Amino acid sequence: MTTSLKLENSSFFTLANGLRVMLCHIDDIDTSYVSMSVKSGHFYDPGSCQGLSHLLEHVMFLGSRHLPKANSVNDLIESCGGSINAWTGTEYANYHFNCYSHSLKETLPAFADMLRLPLMDPDALDKEIQAIDAEFQFKRKDDLRRLYQIHKETCNPAHPFSKFSVGNAEIFKSVPLATLHSMLQQFHQQYYVASNMCLCIFSSLPKDEVKAIIGQSFSSMKAGSEAPSDWPELYQAEQLGVQINIVPLQAARRMIVTFAMPGLHHDYRTKSLNYISHLLGDEGEGSLLAFLKARNWVTNLIAGSGIEGEDFKDFNVNFQLTQLGLEHRAEILLALFSYIRLLYASLDDPWRYEEKAQLAALAYQYEDNPKLLNVVCDYSQYLFCYSFDEIPQLRSTIDCFDRECIENSLSYMVPGRMRIKTIAPEMDTDKVCAHYDAHYQMSTLPEEMLNALQSPPDIKNIFLPPPNPYLGEEYHLTLPEDGYDTPQQIFCSEGKRCWFAQDHQFHIPKGDIYISFDSAPFCESLTAMAAKRIWLAALNDHLQSKYYRAEIAGLHYRIYGHQAGFSLHTRGFTNQQTLLASQLLSAIHEFIPKPESFEQLKSRQIQNLQNSLLNKPTNRLFSRLSVLIQRNTQAPVNLLKAVQDCTYEQLLSYRTEAFKSYYLESFMHGNWSSEEAIHFGQHLDQSCPHANGAPLSRAVTQLPVGESRFHEVRCEHDDAAVVLYLQAPSTNLLDTAMCMILEQMLAAPFFNVLRTEKQLGYVVGTGYVPHNQHPGISFYIQSPSHGPKELLHEMTTFLFEQLQEIEFYRFYWSTIQQNLLKQLEERDLSMSMKSQRLWVSLGMNDLQFNRNTLLAECVSKLTFEDIQAYATKLANRELFGELVLFASGKFSPMETDPSTTLNDIAEFKRNTAYFTA
CATH class of the missing domain: 3.30.830.10 (Metalloenzyme, LuxS/M16 peptidase-like)
Structure with missing residues (x-):
């Protein structure tokens, strides 16, 4: 349940x-x-x-x-x-x-x-x-x-x-x-x-x-009194109807249109701002976003976010701009106000509001396990804002159509209450903000622009959404069948394996479908991976407006790349999910990007990769760690050049080769009958005639035991950072359990000593890090005050001392053991969590689907003397491979022995040993 x-x-x-x-x-x-x-x-x-x-x-x-x-x-x-x-x-x-x-x-x-x-x-x-x-x-x-x-x-x-x-x-x-x-x-x-x-x-x-x-x-807490909150207006008159130019650090181009409002977000009955966000943020055909994307002006739109307080609310419409869109901001604003005028017209057809209320009711009725810690924090704050009688109604969906209330909210979405932030590298600025040194400029919007926005043109290609075809009339539960509570193979041929498990635990009309394509041509070179990246971006862009209605009806999908190819994952209500999966499969096989959209899609991927190179040093180091440890993962810095050089003809060539022969594995889990699953398996077989290949290896680098390898990542950031990665000798239960135990033992003292006591940096921590399920432990620090040599010295000194004095942790072992057993024995909190766990087990060829249970048994049998013996071997460098990644920032680079330094990623990958996976 x-x-x-x-x-x-x-x-x-x-x-x-x-x-x-x-x-x-x-x-x-x-x-x-x-x-x-x-x-x-x-x-x-x-x-x-x-x-x-x-x-x-x-x-x-x-x-x-x-x-x-x-x-x-x-x-x-x-x-x-x-x-x-x-x-x-x-x-x-x-x-x-x-x-x-x-x-x-x-x-x-x-x-x-x-x-x-x-x-x-x-x-x-x-x-x-x-x-x-x-x-x-x-x-x-x-x-x-x-x-x-x-x-x-x-x-x-x-x-x-x-x-x-x-x-x-x-x-x-x-x-x-x-x-x-x-x-x-x-x-x-x-x-x-x-x-x-x-x-x-x-x-x-x-x-x-x-x-x-x-x-x-x-009860003994002093009574006191509630703090006052009678603030003045958030904005003065001269701070509305303004344009604010901002120069970012990342290569982003955005326009954020903010409408200043009173605290309308407190309206829990009509939820007018939710309704307006729902329509303004629509991504389907005829939407504002679809219209602007068709002109290559924007790539994304988010409506409704913004700061809020007891008596104020910013309603934001956030546009991700293209370079062309930056030059057509006036036209984008006209289109926005044209759509806002349509919102008034929508009030003559309350069915759209009622459909939104029905969608919200379904989401509430069949909600996957919410994050309770987040919810409890929300409600402790709501106690200040609402009466005891009102609070139980906040999450329930008694949405009540109130034309006057919605019109009142729309009355604030006028040019005179607007603030436009334009964020782009090429903007004119005349001020530098305090504390962060960001350059900006605020100016009054031209009178002629404000007047034009008061009377925007009708745009025939923008229209309100039609009824949602994916909204089912009833959502029923399938009767449970014996033998399908764990994954069963329902179809198998030379290049395909199809699995099915029925939900016997959660009893909700939902499920997940995973379909993975292993395709060697998409992995054979950096150019092939660049072509795959652009093709997947083009495919997702093509599908966005077509299947947006499915998304808001609780039928979600993801098409994403992985080390051996790419995957399709659908989840949500089982009603019509196989239809959606079938439609997406057809698109995957049939879609070919148009030449005229290739360059803009390619430029988006270039910008994304360039921005990833501006990530914080610890993020960069962990990204590079995955690159060095996983054979078919490539570094953004290398992919960037490959994407820049990739041609349209190469994309078509790699896509064609990728679909000539591939390996397909699927898994269906949820509220379906075995008959429905078998039928879908047969459909997969017919739809994928070229699935006749073999699965590709997810090989993991085998680091030499007891020797450190060093790799520097160059970052555009002043902070230094170090990640020390220790790789377990195998994937067996003991090595996996010991990695989990030692990471939990060392996490708190590592943080307390190196951050709290020694103040080496703000970002300090540890982590259990499996790569393709091969266990490992990471220790990391990012520091504005110490160079990489000092950081590594402090980390290794700490580890050696703690592992040598592991007896200190005898007192804590019982608690750590109990906490770890609780994690391993914890039931799946949602159907999607269970689906993912079973899918990962299939990928590991764990066909008993009980690895966590076996790990728990292993942990429960371990004695503290076992941990001592293992820690001693680790301290003596007899067990683990070691990799040190570092970024120097504003400090001197760490001097390393050339024989243990990894400079050329491709050369390292060609010559290193691998664990097979």
């Missing part, structure tokens, strides 16, 4: 001190989710110390009266099978955690103690300031952060949104330490009070038991 998140029967109450509480009982979960929202976001920062609320959020974890050690609440919650985190937003700060439900009586009082009685040790303040500054420095080259700061500088300076929300060392250290500590204490005393906080808990424990724990934990 899926977890049922129906909130209509939630309990609501207010403690005597004013703390508002929502308690939702959810059956069939063994984890509780807790969130506390505090009306103390950066809007409440003092002007003299902007970012103070963010600093306080960090300081809250430095110990409390009953748990005085820093981060002891984290340790407690981790020992109870969960994790804790926090964030600071505009109006609210939020603290949230999850844990085993039976541990709630232990964790909730500790959580309350942290919020009520933080110690705020002044001696620890400096490290938290450094941590925030590292976060700030890390984001200085993030285009979204730069855009956000320009937004702040071009709104009403009297509105608290204009404040710098993050904070940095320069701000905090401009205040004497004693004064800063006093400001933190005063801020906490004023805002961290019961009447200014709201608590939400999801748990399977009996409600009365949870209520008692809440009362014991929070």
